[in-house]
Amino acid sequence: MAMRGLSLRDLEYLVAVAEHGHFGRAAASCGVSQPSLSAGIRKVEDILGLRVFERASRRVLLTRDGALAIERARHVLAAADRFLAPVAEADDPLSGVFRLGAITTVGPYLFPHALAPLRSAHPRLELQIEEGLTSHLVARLRVGALDAVVLSPPLAEVGLVIEPLYREPFRLAIPRGWPLAAQETVALDDLDMSKAVLLEEGHCLRDQSLSLCAATGARPCHTAMSLETLKAMIAVGEGFSLLPASAVTDEASHGGLIRYRALRDQRAHRQVALAWRASRQPDRDVRLLAAVLRRHPPPGAEAAPDFDPNFDNRSM
Amino acid sequence: MAMRGLSLRDLEYLVAVAEHGHFGRAAASCGVSQPSLSAGIRKVEDILGLRVFERASRRVLLTRDGALAIERARHVLAAADRFLAPVAEADDPLSGVFRLGAITTVGPYLFPHALAPLRSAHPRLELQIEEGLTSHLVARLRVGALDAVVLSPPLAEVGLVIEPLYREPFRLAIPRGWPLAAQETVALDDLDMSKAVLLEEGHCLRDQSLSLCAATGARPCHTAMSLETLKAMIAVGEGFSLLPASAVTDEASHGGLIRYRALRDQRAHRQVALAWRASRQPDRDVRLLAAVLRRHPPPGAEAAPDFDPNFDNRSM
DNA sequence: TAAAAATACTCCATAGGTATTTTAT
């Protein structure tokens, strides 16, 4: 409905007169002059199309309609007070629902370790976790369906803040009995990518593996939908792959058919970072979340150097 | 609380942006330009001291605090809508509580007859009746404790509207067996006021009786607190009195000890009228009440001539 | 005469407009 110039101040005038039964004293209580208050009352009466006060001799009375109007005006003012009341829970900005995305090659390995510390650091936080491909998660982030996303750079997106969480080396996962499995450590150049099993198109881990081994022009033919499927394929000898350290399991698992080997090349690692919209202001909550995650990297990963919360890496 | 210049318009802007997710379309829906709306949003955010909207790329998102603010803003606007909603019950202005005063010499004789017609004419009317002396009732009327008073002129009060209801003749009530009781009609001049029983000081009926019989200088010695007490005193032969026709009962009552006689003098009557504050605006309800009462005078009384509802006899 | 609200007027703060710039896609 059109508010027809009705102002909250006018309603304050109204209830003030009702309370004091006197225009002059009501004006004083509102800190305005009597004529100003009278004008406000007149305005409201004109808007309502009825007389709220009966100006009796030396006293102000409420009309029947006026009593109802005053009651309703009080409700409006009470609602306005609640509107203006400071938002509580300022003590912990990281409370309530927080929608966090994570790429599928991170989520299952990060959260089992990070959830407990998160819960103890921010007991009132209610995490809603969504897994998916980077492109999907970033799209959801942009439209506001997610508050932040755990992903792995590089990320060619503007308008996002990206804060490093941790760095984890890749390990070679290779079927037991393959020649390379005999070595303590392996060089990337020794890998024949035509024997590799990779994740499907769209997983950044696939791209990272491919770029690390770009030297060999050969292309792999086997793909898997998830890291766990991929490990199962390695176990049955379909090929080898590069796994992030957090995804490495005990060699006894998978029937002891997989061997994990360190890679000699320093480039053989990935960065894991938290991304959110640069337009998110204030972003103390996301930064608090990032801080907790950075302090609790999954096993095998190294925490990223501590981060200056005042630094805005919008340019990334 | 000080409303710090917060306007209902601003809140409309706020929820419009929340609903449209777009400043431009929100502005259009509010019928203002986009910069004007932006300024309003900015103002509210400054007042609240927090960011309500996240201006993301090509879309507007709600911040966490903003979601709460929007919810509260909706409450304020809903309350404001209710405030601006026309007062219902406009069909019958004479509904709800109406505080009606009546002098003690009228109330008990008028209302038994008038209540039923009043109820059928205005079913939703809730009459609160208060009886007392004219002076007391008028004082209550002036301070707003009563909405109207049924009384008997003359009334030397300014600022009151007085509308005639009916006119009722006085009757002589005299103990059976007294000489005057033998006459069909009686002349005022034949009354010896030293033999009269009157109401106590303050009852207008007492004054009216005295002024009608002022010719005789003698003063009565017996007084009664109510007309019914007075009749009982007449029945036991304490004296005679003038009674308004509506207070006359069947001669068989009071053990048949009272005789009622008409008075020859044309002045021997009283006017009954309804009075209310001239400042009462609108006064359709009181005038409606007066109309019903005028159409249903108590037995023995004659309705006052019909009244022009547009006539304001403020000067009375 | 005193008290209280209404009226008359003046002023300026600001809500609103248009034109333009900035920013991100």
Place this chain on the structure above:
DNA sequence: ATAAAATACCTATGGAGTATTTTTA
């Protein structure tokens, strides 16, 4: 290049002031 919000700047409404009048007890 386009879309969208922010900024700059101008205008005019109306909210608030002071001074005065009207009304009534």
